Structure formats: C-alpha cells, structure tokens
Amino acid sequence: MSAHDLKTPARYRPGIFVQVIIATIGGILLGLFAPHLAHQCRWLTDLFLRLILMIVGPLLFCIVVSGITGAGSLGAVGRLGSRALIYFEAMTTIVLLLSVGAALLLHPGRGMNYTPSVEDAHAVASYAANAHALHGQGVTGFILNLIPRSPIAAFADGNILQILFFAVLLGCCLSRLGEAGAPITKLIDSFSALFSRMMRVIIATAPLGVFGAVSTTVAQYGLDAIDHLALFVILYFSAIAVFIVVILGGLLQLCGINPLRFARYFREEILIVTATTSSDSVLPSIMTKLEAMGIPRQVVGLVVPAGYSLNLDALSIYLGFAVVFLAEVTHTPLTLTQILSMLATALITSKGAHGVPGIAIVVLAATMAAAPSIPLSSLVLLIAVDWFSGIARAVGNLAGNCVAPVILAAWEGALDRERAQKMLGSQ
Numbered sequence: 001m002s003a004h005d006l007k008t009p010a011r012y013r014p015g016i017f018v019q020v021i022i023a024t025i026g027g028i029l030l031g032l033f034a035p036h037l038a039h040q041c042r043w044l045t046d047l048f049l050r051l052i053l054m055i056v057g058p059l060l061f062c063i064v065v066s067g068i069t070g071a072g073s074l075g076a077v078g079r080l081g082s083r084a085l086i087y088f089e090a091m092t093t094i095v096l097l098l099s100v101g102a103a104l105l106l107h108p109g110r111g112m113n114y115t116p117s118v119e120d121a122h123a124v125a126s127y128a129a130n131a132h133a134l135h136g137q138g139v140t141g142f143i144l145n146l147i148p149r150s151p152i153a154a155f156a157d158g159n160i161l162q163i164l165f166f167a168v169l170l171g172c173c174l175s176r177l178g179e180a181g182a183p184i185t186k187l188i189d190s191f192s193a194l195f196s197r198m199m200r201v202i203i204a205t206a207p208l209g210v211f212g213a214v215s216t217t218v219a220q221y222g223l224d225a226i227d228h229l230a231l232f233v234i235l236y237f238s239a240i241a242v243f244i245v246v247i248l249g250g251l252l253q254l255c256g257i258n259p260l261r262f263a264r265y266f267r268e269e270i271l272i273v274t275a276t277t278s279s280d281s282v283l284p285s286i287m288t289k290l291e292a293m294g295i296p297r298q299v300v301g302l303v304v305p306a307g308y309s310l311n312l313d314a315l316s317i318y319l320g321f322a323v324v325f326l327a328e329v330t331h332t333p334l335t336l337t338q339i340l341s342m343l344a345t346a347l348i349t350s351k352g353a354h355g356v357p358g359i360a361i362v363v364l365a366a367t368m369a370a371a372p373s374i375p376l377s378s379l380v381l382l383i384a385v386d387w388f389s390g391i392a393r394a395v396g397n398l399a400g401n402c403v404a405p406v407i408l409a410a411w412e413g414a415l416d417r418e419r420a421q422k423m424l425g426s427q
Helices: 016-033 035-039 042-071 074-106 118-123 125-144 151-157 160-203 206-221 227-254 259-265 267-276 280-292 297-310 313-329 336-349 359-370 376-383 386-412 417-425
Strands: none
Touching: 016 035, 016 206, 016 267, 035 206, 042 151, 042 160, 042 206, 042 267, 042 280, 042 297, 074 227, 074 297, 074 313, 074 336, 074 386, 151 160, 160 280, 160 297, 206 267, 227 259, 227 313, 227 386, 259 267, 259 386, 259 417, 267 280, 267 386, 280 297, 280 386, 297 386, 313 336, 313 359, 313 376, 313 386, 336 359, 359 376, 359 386, 376 386
C-alpha cells in the first residue's frame, strides 16, 4: 500500500457562504422556538461588529495612503476625487427625485390613519435630538467635521470621513516627499498586508454575528412584525430592487461588466449585510475583491470609503418614500415647495451621517424639518419596522458602493475589463 493511500481524506469544510446560510437558518429557528435563549445571543453580533470596527479604521487608512502614493500623480488623485463627487451627487439627486415621484404615484400610506400620542412623542425624542444636531450643522458644520481634533481621535471614534481626510493629506504629502518618504510608504504597505490578514481572520467569525443578529431579531419581532406596515416595506424593497437591477445593472452593462456575475462575486458580502443590516462589516472585503477584479488600488482606496458617507443611494430612496408615506398617514398635504425643500435638505443631512445610531430615522427627522406640518411623532411608525427597512437600505447602499468604483475606473479609462471578466467568470 502506497503512502498516498494511507493519507487521511481531507475533511469537508463549508465556505463562508454556506456557513452564513446555516447560521441564518439556525438563527430563525432559535428565535421562533426559544426566544428567551435567542435574546441572550445578541452579544455575538456585537462581538463581530466590534472586531470589524477595531480593524476597519487602520486598514482603510493604509489602503488609502498606499493608493495615493502608488498613483504617481497628485493631479490624477484630484481628478478622480472630483469625478467621484460629481458621480455621488448626481446619483443621489436622481434617486431622490425618482423615489418621491414613485411614492406620489403608488401612495404607500393610503388607507392608514395615524393620531399622534404623548407616548409616541417620547419614543422619538432621542431621534429628534440627534436630528436637531445633524440638521443644525449645515454645510459648514459638515465641512468642519471632516477635520479630526487629532488623528488618534478619528481612529478612536471610527469616523470614516475623518480617517479618509487624514489619509488623503498624509498620502499627498508622502507623494511630494519622493525618496525621503519611501521608508514610511514601505512601512504603511507592510501594515496594510498585516491588517488585511487580520481581516481575513475576523471575517471567519461572520457566521456567529449573523446567527446572533437573526435569532434576536426574530425573537423580538416575530415573522409577521411588518403587519400593517407591510405595504410600505414591500414597496421600499421593490424600489431598491429596481434601483439595483435597472440603474446599477444598466451602468455595469455600459462598462462591459455582467451584472449577474458581479452580484455573485459579492454573494458572501450580500448575505452578511442582509443579516446584520450593516455594511461596515464588509468594507475591507469589498475593497479587496474590487481590486482583485482589475480596479486600480487608488480608485478603490478613494471611492469606496468616500462612498460609505457620500453615496448612500438606498438611504436617499428611503427618505423619498418615507416622507410621502408619513404625509399620507397623517393626512398632511405637501406643496411642491415643501417637497423641493425637503429634497434639498436631504442632500445635506444624508452626507456624512453614516454610523449615526438609528441613521435612517435621524436623517428622516432632520429632513422633515423642511416640512414641519408633518407630526414628528409619526416617526414611531417607521421605528417599528426599521430593522426590516434596514435590510434593503444596507444591501442597496452596498450595491451602490460596489458599482461606483467600476464606473469611476471606466470613466478614468483604468478598468481592466479582461481581468474583471476572468475573475467574475471563475465564480
């Protein structure tokens, strides 16, 4: 008998995709049949998200700095940044207008009647307070908030925009130093490789985070928690589906990328985001995959992190639907001036709001300040189903920020289509 025959057969170990599906099914079953035990599993999700938060700032910083120093020309970086801002603002404006128009045609709040109560006002008090702070900042507040009190504070708070600002500044200065900055550049590249390896270890715990999130949610809300708000949730899910398939899919087709293969390429990330309703956990992963499929490092390093705060397309769609929905259930007529005012407000309040607790409700409350005739306490209706809406928001935002680097790379003439087709075809 040969030595080859004596080898122990390799054990089959399911990939992360299969593990997440198993964790999701297990979480649903536990939440249904052992809700008291399921409530105690919340810490698994918190653990997973804390691990991600621990590594995402340093890894993002290294990737952005390496991307700028590797670009070779600060003019190229400036051009890319300008084009990214144009794309983000154009896409946000388009989806806001389309969502409001669709909501006015579909009437998501028809047939519902809402009467404000004292309890409802108390329930939305914390969201209203956060919204006041967010709305009060305005454009100047948003610009000032880009600059951290110190680099350490930006990393400690996990503020993506501040980390991005500091990384861009450092990367530009290192590029100007030339050979004098080479040792620092090499050190940052080494740290980038180290943090990427750490991220792969952390991502292996994703099924635990998914299991905790699904089990506690099912235990708290049940399978028919959307009940009387089902129409709003279904319409919102449908709007996100149309946005992903028609708008984003169409843009990918124009760039020569197969949308179905592109979606399959990010299937693990989509499952994780669907279960946790947070796209933070997959930020480093999608950046790695985008770079692997032929998008230049500097494009990925700049566009994806910036998009997480400036390209929240699904949130914009939510704002359009939610404002019309609340106006209808409270029987509040909206004038064209009020609608345009809220749209303009939403373009500001949604920027840089990523990571704020109860982000959608907070931004919605700030947006509604442009039409104060809608009772703010009506927000309690949407709080009740915010987790379900959050699934579509997270997936929609993820899709938008996966497609944006492809569009910008094609615009720059730097998209390696042959490599992209090879990577997507191997999935």
